[in-house]
Amino acid sequence: MLAIKHILFPIDFSERCCHAAPFVQAMASRFGAKITLISSLPAVWQTGLGEGATIPVDINELKRDLEIRLSEAFVREFNGIPVQRIAEIGDPAAVITRFAHTERTDLIMMPTHGYGPFRSLLLGSVTAKVLHDTECPVWTATHMEEKPSPRKKSGGNILCAVDSTPQSVPLMQWAAEYAKSTGVTLRLVHAVSGVVGWPERQLDQEFEEALRNDAREAIEGLKRSVGVTAPLCVGVGEVADVVRTEAEGHDSELILIGRGILHETMGRLRTHSYGIIRHAPCPVLSI
Numbered sequence: 398m399l400a401i402k403h404i405l406f407p408i409d410f411s412e413r414c415c416h417a418a419p420f421v422q423a424m425a426s427r428f429g430a431k432i433t434l435i436s437s438l439p440a441v442w443q444t445g446l447g448e449g450a451t452i453p454v455d456i457n458e459l460k461r462d463l464e465i466r467l468s469e470a471f472v473r474e475f476n477g478i479p480v481q482r483i484a485e486i487g488d489p490a491a492v493i494t495r496f497a498h499t500e501r502t503d504l505i506m507m508p509t510h511g512y513g514p515f516r517s518l519l520l521g522s523v524t525a526k527v528l529h530d531t532e533c534p535v536w537t538a539t540h541m542e543e544k545p546s547p548r549k550k551s552g553g554n555i556l557c558a559v560d561s562t563p564q565s566v567p568l569m570q571w572a573a574e575y576a577k578s579t580g581v582t583l584r585l586v587h588a589v590s591g592v593v594g595w596p597e598r599q600l601d602q603e604f605e606e607a608l609r610n611d612a613r614e615a616i617e618g619l620k621r622s623v624g625v626t627a628p629l630c631v632g633v634g635e636v637a638d639v640v641r642t643e644a645e646g647h648d649s650e651l652i653l654i655g656r657g658i659l660h661e662t663m664g665r666l667r668t669h670s671y672g673i674i675r676h677a678p679c680p681v682l683s684i
Contacts, residue, residue, distance in 0.1 A: 400503060408470060417506065417508045431481070435482075436467050436483075436484055437493075440459075456486050463484040463486075489523045493527050494531050497532075498532070501533075503534070504535075507535070508537065534683060534684050536681070536682050536683075537681050554581055556647065557586070557654075558588075559619075561611075563619065566622070569623060584649070586640055586643045587612055588635070609631045637672035640677070652682070654684070
């Protein structure tokens, strides 16, 4: 049984966090979850007078100011939802991951901080560390500069990117349960590598089709083994490109991926997790 009862929402009071708030509200309402707003600041400030030059700050005063600002954050947006607010002094990524582990949060929701034309190249350092170090699902959205709004709470569709290995089975099951719990339609997508440099395009096409068929057969077998009935698209090309194209083609409201442990090689999909997140046209939920 899928249980999302505690959502951690790290905030830095940026415009992108404001854009993420409606998604957090919608997720909490869907699952009857409480929300923890957490914000942190470093105990020293860069002076701008030279590399590594810092000045100490009054930690107590800094924390009091942060608590006041946090107490006023998203009061209207989260009206009717249980909310706790936590202010900490320290490295933001460490504060977030420590709280998530200690309190066993079910979901972390945070926008990334790759901006404008650099979005396809950058992933915010705090978000990257949280994705790497935490064990619970993490919701991210690189497209926040486009000021998206949450889709309808039911009747939409979600896309789950899978590989053809047994490691994708728990992800399929999680995605199927999420779709059932939220009343959305689930679709699966898988990418196989294209063939380049062959002398005859006909041979390319035949080989690519064989790859597609082999992958489809393997994934359909995995689906049957756990009773997942979602339709499957098998595309050819780079993983992030195939996932983005499929999400755009079906106007998906959410992409689900299995990130595993990102510094380890656990299948082609997991080695492309950051690429999927950076290029996604909608939020990504990394399981």
